[in-house]
Amino acid sequence: MTTKLALVTGGNGFVGCHVVRALIARGDRVRVLARENADLSALVGLPVEIVRGDLRYFDSVDRAVNGCDEVYHVAADYRLWLTDPAPMYETNVGGTQHVIRAAANAGVSRIVHTSTVGALGIPHGGVGREDTPSSLAEMTGHYKRSKYMAEQAALEAARTGAPVVIVNPSTPIGALDLKPTPTGRIIVDFLNRRMPAYVETGLNIVDVEDVARGHLLAAERGRIGEKYILGGDNLTLREFLERLAMISGLPAPKMRIPYAVALGYALGAEAFARTVTRRAPRASLTEVRMARKRMFFDSSKARAELGYSPGPIEAALAAAIEFFRSKGTARSAA
Template identity: 50%
Template sequence: MTTLVTGATGFVGSAVARALAVRGHDLRLLVRTTSDRRNLAGLDAEVVIGDLTDPDSLVRAASGCRYVLHVAADYRVWVPDPAAMLRANVDGAVAMVRAAAQAGAERIVHCSSVAALGQIGDGSVADEATPTNEADFVGVYKRSKYLAEKAVLELAGRDQLPVVVVNPAAPVGPRDIKPTPTGKMIRDAAAGRMPAYLDTGLNIVHVDDVAEGHVLALERGRLGERYVLGGENMLLKDVLALVADVVHRRPPSIRLPEAAVWPVALVMEKLATLTGIAPMMTRDHLKMARKKMFYSSAKATAELGYQARPARLAVQDAVAWFRANGMLAR
């Protein structure tokens, strides 16, 4: 029962690989030559070299696999070359699904994101059925995830492929080696480097619950369906207060109006263009913050048996891991 996982050196992918290993899957992991392999430590798996921009390598990786879970993606809010992200996230997803189908995979799980779903934005809770408007997808990452999911579902519907889609919210927890944008926020807040906040909100979920959701979708998901894998809907102010409480710091008390931050974001973007160093704040950050990304996992709970632990546990595990790995002072 060989199961291919893409993105297993990454944050979510490594958690998915571990959840599959617990269930006895024989793992094959797609890895780029340049990937940091620390997250593979302790995993009994076959490692194959490939890249989302190299379709032939995906065909070789999927050959002989009964199941394929496509978790790999370029997850950044700011990128110097948007076209490269679109190639990896959109073209790469389609190529991976085609390769899995060519290999005769019985089940294919495509990891999308709540970023690909419709938003209500006013604090109301959205779900898989919330209408989408392509113009609402601010930034190349959100647009790439929307286009990838759309293309994968269209391909699956046209060719009758055994695809299930999962839409994780904002994962938090151990093995966030880069870290991801959400993980960086948690780490910076824990270090006392976020004295202020914007009026926005997000859904915080433990990365291991997201991984379990992938496996449940593989085992029980209905073909052609999407499943939100979320945790707690929280205002950013409350997320930062939770982090502060975990590390015994004072929570930030300054709420920043968007207009005050806009010029700073513009300057940071220009500096990033010159230096190649990702900015802490961009105009896309501010545009996205206008809508609260609150989502319901009720469908995954009802159909998959999905459950999520409290956000506090996710934050505690993330902080402990950052400290243990020298990314956050004790």
């Protein structure tokens, strides 16, 4: 049997490196598109081909796609605070258009576009699904707006014949969260005793390895032009912190911060960041505004159509804690 060649854009990132591992475990050859000077430490020791390029430039994307059988477009500019949003739209929207056009021209059998549950609608007080109505006007912040626009571009490409399947991961956790992601930062702050209080919100938490396997299932069994939520457990932030406490042996914060207080803190933190540090603040307005809505989602469509079967998140939490402590990002256990 001929081994397939799969391209993973952003294969050096948190979700991408786990997609790479899942493909290798399946026996596929893997090519990774990564920017010049990108950190490749998540891929150390893996038998992958690295192609340097930039999603913003079609020619470099076209070269990376050449000869591939499948494309997993995982790369994205994921920042919740930024001084200039233009590069984010060029990467997330323009880059998606480049990947799909190059892959369709090359005749690949499947293009899996990694979107986010942030691009989906959530009914008031309810649980979001793939068909819950949403609009660009409802998207909070440039990241969500750009990912919503990218998802719309992927849907349009599917309608015109491109073999695109869309996955919407929720909030992945686990090892190899190098940057870390905003959720990884919550875990790091918890482990470093830098979280004396919390804002009440809700998240859908999932093991990043389950998300990676969901990508492969989407390529194999997903219907062209369809969206699939790759989620796990719906938890309030308090419940999430209590699970962290149980696994880490550290106490969970008891004090809940009122939304207005958190918003005021974020306003001040952003002003200080823009005028003094020029680095992302501890809390951004986008993060606080996103916290007003519980991000609860239903993965039953992916379970039914793809055979997606996420496990309990405790193993992923333990893997994240061990990773952050081993890298020195978080304090070791007392």
